[in-house]
Amino acid sequence: MTTAVSAIAVPAFAYSWWLGCYLLGRDPASSLLWRAAAALLAYGIAVVAWVLSPASGLAQLLLCLPALCWAGVAVGLLPRTAPEYRQANRGWLIVSGVFLAVAAVLPGVGKLVALAPLAGAMVLLMRYRQGVRPGALSSALAAVAALYALGLVVVLAPIDLGAPILVLAALGLDLLLMGFLVAVADAVEAGERLQTDLSRSLIFATAAVALCGGPAALTMLAAPGLPAVTVLQFVVVGVVLSAVGLAGPLRAGLDRLAFLQDERLRLDRAGLMAAADALPRRRVRHRTIALDAEEFQRLTRRALEDFGDVGRLLRSPLIDLPAVDRRLAGRGPGLADQPLLRAAELRAVLSEHVLRLKPAGVFGTTEEWRFFNSLYYCSVLGLRPYQRRPQPDGLDRDAKRALDWFRRYVPRRSLYRWQTEAAAMVAAHLWRDLVGTDPRWLAGAGGVTRREPVR
Incomplete structure (x- = not known):
């Protein structure tokens, strides 16, 4: 291995591995983040x-994997209202497996067949780009995907554009942009800030790469010439960058192990760590006041979906609602700045409006x-009618009847539609209460009058 190869390969591996782990740590339950993380980890x-065997068949095949994962990202970003949404998300993995098998048996340039799912997914995404948030995301993702496809063509086809390791690094840059x-997209969907949290993790990752x-x-x-040593060094770098990217989940896992016999301490620390991770x-x-009616309705639905997850509620913009302030003021002075109490009161506000x-x-x-x-029953109580695992203990008679009714007579699609419509009703109730308490919400930060959510 030359100095140039190691100077490029190690940072390319390290940063792609870090960003993949960071995406997983942002929201382990998000399938979209899992797909993006899989593309980055596969590239690593x-x-x-x-590095072990340049231009080998295995290395070429592994470079095709990110394109297939990228196709999953594209279909995952489709609006849920798109007719192809369910079919594309269900069939993406099967189609990718088929194309990966075909690419595995084809030599060299034939492996470019793995770009077909990505091309199809990007066509779908551009078709429904009006429903993707933020607005410029589809075009930006398509441009970066085109650059990745071009780089893969250069790697797999007999095209000489200089040192292959530079093209490999360019592929990594495309994946980092993806x-x-x-x-x-995840931050916009959740109504969260990204820059502060990402910058913190990037600084830690840069320090880890340097050290x-x-x-x-x-x-x-x-x-040189010792594959075991090379693999071991990449493993060490991967472990360190995994600890940086997955700092929150790793810390929580270590706490569960260290305080196995002290559940109270474990729960208290989990709450404090969730609050600390939510702050960035x-x-x-002041940006929360600038929410428009459509985004307010969407964030209300998301908060109802996250009703049982304190960590997500801590990051919700709705935690700053005046109704939450009023409830905290009624409990005594000095409580408004305690995040865990705000999350508890937001949960109480949502529950009250659902009971209406x-x-x-x-x-x-x-x-x-x-x-x-x-x-x-599905948001406030947290029942999951279509899961086979046992439901929470201590359900009353009405909850058991509701669970049985959902399972027997309500299709998944109907339940999702009812939840969406019901969340719109709750959002309308919250909005009326909101603008009646604080008129600034009628005009927002920019002074533009906004319509009330429908319902």
């Missing part, structure tokens, strides 16, 4: 394979009950 493994764009990547590169140069990602309060949807009388399954049932 491809860099190691390329990961950044996906992080932006760990440099010695690893020098070790590989000092022991919370939207600035409850019809008079005993539990029922008629048409007038469907909105309340879909939100109260």
Whole structure:
């Protein structure tokens, strides 16, 4: 291995591995972030394979994997209202597996067949770009995908544009841009800040690359021709960057292990760490007032989906609602700046507005009950009717009846539609309460009058 190869390969591997882990740590439950992270981690493994055996069939195949994962990212960004959304997200993995198998048996330039799913997914994304947020995301992602495809053509086809390691580094840069764009989309969807949290993690990653990547590169140069040493150094760099990218989940896992016998301490520390991790990602309060009606409705739906997740509620812009301020003021002075209490009060506010949807009388399954049932039992109580694992213990008779009704008579698509409509009703109630308390929400920060959410 030459000095130039190690100087490029180690940082390319390190930063792609870090960003992949960072995306996983942002929201481990997000399939979109998992797909983007898989593309970055696959590229990192491809860099190691390329360093060990340049232009080998395995290295070439591994470089095709990010394109297939990128196709999954594109279909994951489609608006849920798109007719192809469900089919594309269900069939993406199967189609990618087929094309990967075909690419594995084809030599050299034939492996470019792996670009077909990416091309199809990007066509779909551009077709529905009006429903993708932020607005310029589709075009930016398509431009970066085109650059990645061009770089893959240069690597797999007999085209000489200079040192292959430089083209490999250019592919890594394209993937880093893709990961950044996906992080932006996730932050916009959640109503969170990205810059502060990402900058913090990037600074830690840069320090780790300098302290760990440099010695690893020098070790590989000092022991040329020893694959075991090369692999071991990349493993060390990968472990360190994984700890940086997955700092929050790793810390929580170590706490569960260290305080296995002290549940109270474990829960207290988990709450404090969730609050600490949420602070860099919370939207600035003055920007919350500038929410328009459509975004307010969308964030209300997301907060209802995250009703049982304190960490996500801590990052929700709705945590700064005047209704939350009023409830905290009623509990005593000096409580408004305590994030965990704000999350608890936001949960109480949402619960109150969901209960407003409850019809008079005993539990029922008629048409007038469907909105309340879909939100109260599936969001507030956290029931998951279509999961096979046991539901929470201690359910009352009405909850058991609702669970059985969902399983027997309510299709998934109908439940999702009812939850969306019910969340719009809750958002309308919150909005009316909001503008009646603080008229600034009628005009927002920019002084533009906004319409009330429909319902």
